[in-house]
Amino acid sequence: MQKIKTIINYLFFNNLLKTILVTVFVSCVLVVLFLFYNQPKETEITKETILKPNISRDLTEVLGDGTLTVLLENSSVSFFVYKGRKMGFEYDLLKEFANELGVKIKIKIINDLDNVTELLNSGEGDILACNYTITKERSRLIDFSIPFHRTNQVLVQRIEKDNKREVLKDITNLGSKKIHVRKKSSFHQRLLHAQEEIGDTIFIIQESGNVGVEEMIEMVSEGVIDFTVSDANLAKINTRFYKNIDVGLSLSIKQKIAFGLRKSSPALKARLDEWLERYKHSAEFKYIKHKYYNLKPISSGSNKEYSSLKGGKISIYDDFFKEASLETGWEWKLLASLCFQESRFNPEVVSFGGAYSMMQFMPEIGPLYGVYIDSPPREQIIGGANKLAKDYQSWAEILDETQRKKFTIATYNSGKSHILDAQRLAIKYGLDPNVWDGNVEKMVLNLSKRKFYKDPVVKSGIAKGSVTYNYVKEIFQRYEMWCSIYD
Numbered sequence: 001m002q003k004i005k006t007i008i009n010y011l012f013f014n015n016l017l018k019t020i021l022v023t024v025f026v027s028c029v030l031v032v033l034f035l036f037y038n039q040p041k042e043t044e045i046t047k048e049t050i051l052k053p054n055i056s057r058d059l060t061e062v063l064g065d066g067t068l069t070v071l072l073e074n075s076s077v078s079f080f081v082y083k084g085r086k087m088g089f090e091y092d093l094l095k096e097f098a099n100e101l102g103v104k105i106k107i108k109i110i111n112d113l114d115n116v117t118e119l120l121n122s123g124e125g126d127i128l129a130c131n132y133t134i135t136k137e138r139s140r141l142i143d144f145s146i147p148f149h150r151t152n153q154v155l156v157q158r159i160e161k162d163n164k165r166e167v168l169k170d171i172t173n174l175g176s177k178k179i180h181v182r183k184k185s186s187f188h189q190r191l192l193h194a195q196e197e198i199g200d201t202i203f204i205i206q207e208s209g210n211v212g213v214e215e216m217i218e219m220v221s222e223g224v225i226d227f228t229v230s231d232a233n234l235a236k237i238n239t240r241f242y243k244n245i246d247v248g249l250s251l252s253i254k255q256k257i258a259f260g261l262r263k264s265s266p267a268l269k270a271r272l273d274e275w276l277e278r279y280k281h282s283a284e285f286k287y288i289k290h291k292y293y294n295l296k297p298i299s300s301g302s303n304k305e306y307s308s309l310k311g312g313k314i315s316i317y318d319d320f321f322k323e324a325s326l327e328t329g330w331e332w333k334l335l336a337s338l339c340f341q342e343s344r345f346n347p348e349v350v351s352f353g354g355a356y357s358m359m360q361f362m363p364e365i366g367p368l369y370g371v372y373i374d375s376p377p378r379e380q381i382i383g384g385a386n387k388l389a390k391d392y393q394s395w396a397e398i399l400d401e402t403q404r405k406k407f408t409i410a411t412y413n414s415g416k417s418h419i420l421d422a423q424r425l426a427i428k429y430g431l432d433p434n435v436w437d438g439n440v441e442k443m444v445l446n447l448s449k450r451k452f453y454k455d456p457v458v459k460s461g462i463a464k465g466s467v468t469y470n471y472v473k474e475i476f477q478r479y480e481m482w483c484s485i486y487d
Helices: 004-039 044-053 058-066 089-101 113-121 136-141 186-198 213-222 232-238 266-279 283-293 318-328 332-343 377-393 401-414 416-428 436-446 466-485
Strands: 066-074 078-081 085-087 105-107 125-128 149-151 153-158 178-182 203-207 227-231 245-250 255-257
Touching: 004 089, 004 203, 058 066, 058 266, 066 089, 066 113, 085 089, 089 105, 089 125, 089 266, 089 283, 113 125, 113 136, 149 232, 153 186, 153 213, 153 232, 178 186, 178 213, 186 203, 186 227, 213 227, 213 232, 213 245, 227 232, 232 245, 232 283, 318 332, 318 377, 332 401, 332 466, 377 401, 401 436, 401 466, 416 436, 416 466, 436 466
Parallel strands: 066 105, 066 125, 178 203, 178 227
Antiparallel strands: 078 085, 149 255, 153 227, 153 245
């Protein structure tokens, strides 16, 4: 009997032990599974870490240091420079807001549109202004001011000569078309939805964030790509500069455009909203809006390639330009602007006339300044700067420094003999021979007209005066813009 009890107790104890062990094991498994499935995914952790505002800068800090830092896109709507003057619809609005606060406005150009929210949340700026439409996804990452404009998305397409290709007029015609947009743009999302709506494939070519909408519009105009998407307000401005583009096909309803702010800046947002609500009804706001959206062309310079600021540098050769500046006394940005005009910073370019190097030396001139066809970029730049310095010395009779530099740059382009002809024509027609602006430049333009180049005072005959005229003008406009942007 005792043995039976012992066996029963043994079996009971073992079963109880097994039950406890099984229960513990199952509980551990459930805990592990719970922790695994409820742990945030690694990509989500990374994204939130990047996008979460990590500074507490708000209205108090803006007023305290007297600076409102604005992240702006270099575009016809956001910000551009025209003849040395800072302009742009959004820039003008925020400049007025800064005046309202009694602070100065500081501009930071956005070089990569894919990272705008990260730049804002990391404290690079106080307000984001890049023709930014309000979307649900963006509102999760940043706050928006009240909207100050509404616009729809449109297809940008080229109008072919002789109607070789019909302009698309219906969204259902987008099937099988290649359309270039930025991956992180609202345009990309709209095209994805459009595919579902039309039941056909749209080949969406994803561009990087440092390719702006206006750059892609220009690419459409030039035939590099066939289609892109733009907000209608920006697209319509660009029809002034590119006569061969069509922006008539709407792809969306009207969307709200607003300024972006960090979620950790509620006081700044409240103050901006209060000001915008008042300012939107003012005559000043209506004029600013009319100026940018209704008036005829302000400037084509806003979409010139030299206005697209990238990487915080003018070129990869900036240090060489600065070195040349120290040797010759010429401002390095002016040297860079001339170099860009000559070669687009290409050290290997050779023109049809045989000119070579970034500074475009003719074969008989280059060796005089130590520049040969295989010279490295540093020697090309320094050689070009030395030639400019020598040409500058030859215009000693011109006392005004800026005017003298314009004569020098004109000489670099066309040779001194043609500029001397223009001077003599200026004297004959009652203009100042020692002033380029509005005087000698007028006669340079006339050197391609028979009436003038056949004049007895002209010694060197016909010249492509418009080339030299535009050469000087564009170099100085670019130089003034770079001076206003770069420290």
